[in-house]
Amino acid sequence: MRVLLVTYWELTQMGGIWTYVKQLADRLMALGVEVDIMGTNGAKNEVYIRNLNRSFSKDKVWPMLQAKLNPTDLPQFTADALVAYYELNRYAFEMGAAYLGVDHYDVIHAQDPVAAVAMRRILNRNTPMVTSYHGALAREAFYDAQNSNAQLTLPEYLQSKRGRYFLSLEERSAEQSELILVSSNWIKSTLTDLRVPESKFRIIPYAVDIPAYRAQARVKFRQRKPAGKKVIAFTGRLEHIKGVHILIKALSGLKKFRSDWVCWIAGEGNLMEDLRSLANDLGVGADIVFWGKLDNIPSFLRHADIYVQPSLQDTQPFSVTEAQLAGLPVIVSGTAGMPEMVQPEHTGWVVPPQDVEALSSLLNALLQDDATLAKVGAAAKAWAEQHRSLEEMGLRTLHVYQEAIQLGGQRI
Structure with a gap:
């Protein structure tokens, strides 16, 4: 079997899609599947097949597309x-x-609705396509818009031109796919709201290469944590939807009660400088270390004591699983697919989304309860090792491909 894993987005080392694609490709190849990976290279403005070193510059067609899709001939298109x-x-x-x-x-395995719509337009009719939904595109676009307009509501956005556009991409891609892969019941529910048949869904949670994770964790991190302080950690993209601003505000409140902590943030993104400024404005600039991009997150997490995922929306972030494998108690926002990753007060905690006071209060309580931190961290590690096997994810995904091939044959 020969499979193309394809995404419209960039394949960057910090991105969750890249982690999923890379680990899935490695596991499928171990099962004898030929796998190619296609994505976008933004720096070079090209579409490329990563493992074959083949590319196509979008600059070659951009002038022609702009000439065809112009404001004079298509005013509604460009409005x-x-x-x-x-x-x-x-x-x-x-x-x-x-x-x-x-x-x-x-089999074509699209990693997002944009890629799925694009692929179906150029594929032979009988080529089967599986689409993974790693997030809810229209809702993610809403949170980006809300960053500029705090009064905007989700229903208002979904009824707007932009909202309807992103919903249409999700609807079209689901309709044109033989089967749909999701990692959580939450992401499934967003699509069933769009009248996607239940029969199309296959739920396969994300997984981690646990032996590789352990090997990385054994590498010594370049800095020890400060003496007498616990480390509160976050890893991921520094974008509005990840909610790092919520964490920083909660830390500002925490500092009023105690100073026996430091926050380590690993990741890069377009909000790096804004988040630094926010931390300084709230008086916690000296208590937060922005590490930027790190190549070895498991080693980094060995020095942490608590992990926080304050996202406004996140399906099933790898960063939470990596923290669990590090034996860390995790705190997640009670939104999207994150609550499905935590057994409250057993493997972690769930706080109301964007509730700065609740997060601050919980951190304050946990920092003075070493016994609970150790017990919950151990339970989180045991749960992740039992339920996040990469071998199982690869095998179940291969079975979905085989099923999609049978369904694709019915298109002929």
């Missing part, structure tokens, strides 16, 4: 700059994928 940007890039991505070739694969 919203963000929608026009997405569509132009989708067409360019589609043309790049067609140039690189996709018809010789037995």
